[in-house]
Amino acid sequence: MRITVLVYQSPYPGPNGATPGYLVETRAARILLDCGSGVLAQLGNHTPIYHLDALLLSHYHHDHIADVGVLQYGIMVHQLFSQRPTEKPLPIYAPAQPIANAQSLPYKQATTFHPVDEKTQMTIGDIQISFLRTDHGDGDPCFAMRLEASGKVLVYGADSGPHTKWKGFADGADLFICEGTYLDHNKPKEPKGHLSVREAAQLAQELACRSLMITHLYAEYEVEEVKNQAKAYQNGPCHIAQIGLQIEL
Known part of the structure; x- marks a missing residue:
């Protein structure tokens, strides 16, 4: 399983940056996790959007979904150009609430919506996926994701x-991608x-995760300062998210 940091900044992109999005690839699947502002411009450096098997959205805050609309347009265009079959819309898995956000995800023949919650378990290609509702403060659901393959x-x-x-x-996760806002x-x-x-x-250390990636970082944070404040994690490699960073599991 290869994980590529497309972008990682929040709450808005810094110069030449963008907000969260991660590409997960195996021999049988390509999955995009979140789709923030500027994600598609980075995704194109690694794979065409019409090769995606699914988009998983954790929640509907703008920094995590800003590029969804243009992704819908892009898939539609690739269907018009016969690069992706019209009978193969891109499935988007996301919370059912707020309803207005969920209702915006199906788009013509390009994208379909599939609600998720903590009971959802599914397989995409060779990846098994489950969800956990997180403490995100404002009442609307936000879901962490567990992806298992090989x-x-x-x-x-x-x-x-x-x-x-x-x-x-x-x-004990082999890689825990955890926010450090x-x-x-x-x-x-x-x-x-x-x-x-x-x-x-501290959390990754307590959970005995084998490696950690700290992400969701404000654009003005200095990498060395982030590293210094992450010293409590000693179980394995501690990665600081950067555009284009790739990790093989």
Whole structure:
């Protein structure tokens, strides 16, 4: 399983940056996790959009879905150009709430919508996928994703606050992609549905994850400062998300 960081910034893209999106590839599947602002421009460096087997959306905040509309247009155009069969729309798996967001996902013959929740278990190609609702603060559902293929486990934490119940879902993951929205100097006194870099590192250590990627970073954060605040994680490699970073599991 190969994971490519297409983009990782939040809440908005910095210069030449973009907001979250990750490409997961195996011998039998290509799956896009989230589709933020600028994701498609980066995706084209790795695979044409008409080769995607599915899009999985964790939730509907703008930084995670901003490119969905242009992805729908793109798939439609590739169907018109006979590069993707019209009988093969791109399935989009996402929460059922808010309803208005969910209703926007089917588009002509290009895309279809498939609701997910914590009971959803599915297989795409050779990847088994399950979901966990995270603590994201505002009442609308946000789901982390567990992807398993060829004996390897990837957990994409999406947006998640300190009250997310990770036990039994992320324990021992070969790679835990975990948000580090805050640094020590700007972390709110009360939890706001996000983790700091330090909390992300501590969590991955407690869960005995075999490697960690810290993501969902503000564009002005310095890599060295992020690394310094992630020192609590000692179980394995600690990656700081960068555009184009690839990890093989």
